[in-house]
Amino acid sequence: MPELPEVERLRLTLLPHLLGATVLSGTLKRRDYCTVVGEDGAVQKGPVSEEALLVGGAINALSRKGKQLAMTTADGRVAVIHLGMSGQVLFSVGTRAPRANHQHVEWLLRRGDETEGTMVFRDPRRFGGLWSYPSMEVLERTAWSKLGPDGLTSPLSQLEGSLRRVAQGGERPSARSIKMALLDQALIAGVGNIYADESLFLAGIRPDRLCRELTLEDVARLARAVRQVLGDAVTKGGSTLKDYRDANGAGGTAQQTHMVYGRGAEACRMCGSRLKWSFQQRTTVFCGVCQR
DNA sequence: AGGATAGCCTGCGGGC
């Protein structure tokens, strides 16, 4: 369940291995795992050129928006990784990566220090994927512009602004529950099921509250909670529930301090009352006492 | 057009 903190952690741990590295080769082991986007935004699945896999390029940036990670080469090409729900990107020194099943893409790199390294993208459930763009401009125009402000790096006022639009007194008050809204990447980018539940708990807001009934105070508190929950999780290396690993194979520890996620029917860490389950299309856990 | 829903996909845990 990689969400923003896990992807950010992956970015931070990949950075020292990739910055300045030259892509010697790229292999797509599953043909339909990569989508090539053209200059006009048209998409094409199927056979992928070496160019699309960044071969021959020198990686000069790793950027992230929400849960998407973009690798850029000096000549402008971009490859975007979505981890989906079970995706992992592992880096290893040398020309051979540890073998595992479901390895869909493999890159051989020559790093700045002249040693060779291998980067493998594996994704058992295949909810993730690789997207190739001719330039950052096309990525921004066709995809990232549709995402809301990044939950971690956008100014707090923008997160608040996004939530305000769908709340009481906003431009288009929404009949959706706030839980569903938090999962909407067009509203705030990067929040998934784990951190939506955690943010709502911290803000003291019930997940089934309707957006249009939230007050401006609720919205301000929630925006701050989202920012804090995501930031804390990055510091802890993300949540490793089962699959998640950073580029070096290390797991995170944020799951140890979850207040509600995965704790249905257990005692609330704040008030001791029994946490409740609900299903807003996704499993949701909350405290009926602490959250109103 | 906003909002709800189905479906993609594999691994795993529970029940029998």
Place this chain on the structure above:
DNA sequence: TGCCCGCAGGCTATCC
């Protein structure tokens, strides 16, 4: 022990 079922969820397509 082994099999079947249900569940996990990010995202897109589709329907109402």
